[in-house]
Amino acid sequence: MSSSNVPPHPSARLWDISPTVAPEAPVFPGDEPYSLRWTAQLSPGYPVNLSAITMSPHVGAHADAPLHYANDAPAIDEVPLDTYLGRCRVIHAIGAAPLITVAHLQHAGQDLPPRVLVRCCERADTAWNPTFTAYAPEAIEWLAVRGVKLIGIDTPSVDPADSKALSSHQQLKRLDLRVLENLVLDDVPEGDYELIALPLKLQGACASPVRAVLREIQ
Template structure:
């Protein structure tokens, strides 16, 4: 079993301008409290996370609309290092065999600073993934669109095809091939996203 979830910690980098990640103890046994209790303040898009369609489409489904069946099952890990953008020709060169496909683009498994450049996904590539029956797309990048994108063509293409997105995976130690994926979010009602604990076995 391999944990492909980014380690979270106080001050973990977040998307520029998003809510900083902060963890602190509000009750402390060393100061006389009966237990230690922590407080977590963060964005819903922290580290390894699942986007709900509502994040990028106003009438899209919120987090509770994402079927658990999509988040558990056979998956394929693809080595996509060296690709500035995932395009249809590159995807056609692969033998895609699973409904869940995770792309290792070369992002380190731990971010000390938020990445400014990373591999994004072109809409034509999403069209091809849909033709192949893909239901879940995963990436080690923090987004499927470039950092400066405002119209989010990648996200919108995934929305058109009903393909769910997991971003920020930690895939640096994973060999390409077939696995079983489990990537479960918090049960947040009405949310746009949630951190997930993602594992392969």
């Protein structure tokens, strides 16, 4: 029986691996930052507070849709959800730069589950850092050959900030993998967990924010 079919133990620990979405959250230069405005507020004539938000779907922890890096590819509301839920391995590659390579992953590559998140930051960046670590395309292929269907990273992208070819995103397309970016893995020990990181059903969108959590397997 897979872990996703086993009821969680009531004392199973949760790790929140999502950064706070706020106006100061780092975004790619030119991308739409998060902003919030109040459209109605509690008053004698109004019974509730109401707000409206504006943001790129790539702010904070998020799932890219294939549409993000390929025309005529599925938008985020068309992507099956099962990949974003289930057994996951966190692999530490702290200090890996500028790319996560196969060599950074091999120590934890035995019997990989379908989901792998790589921690390469000692502490996740809270301001824009143009030299963040990304994935080498060869590392993505190495994971896919071992049955991995979703990869994640604690930086803004699987490709370097200055990449125009987006070789790692194109590798995701070729191998039909899903991806989570901008995670916070600062306090997560290396090992296996249950991942819960469902994207919103945003019609036609190239990505979606996720509230990504890891749950202890007991």
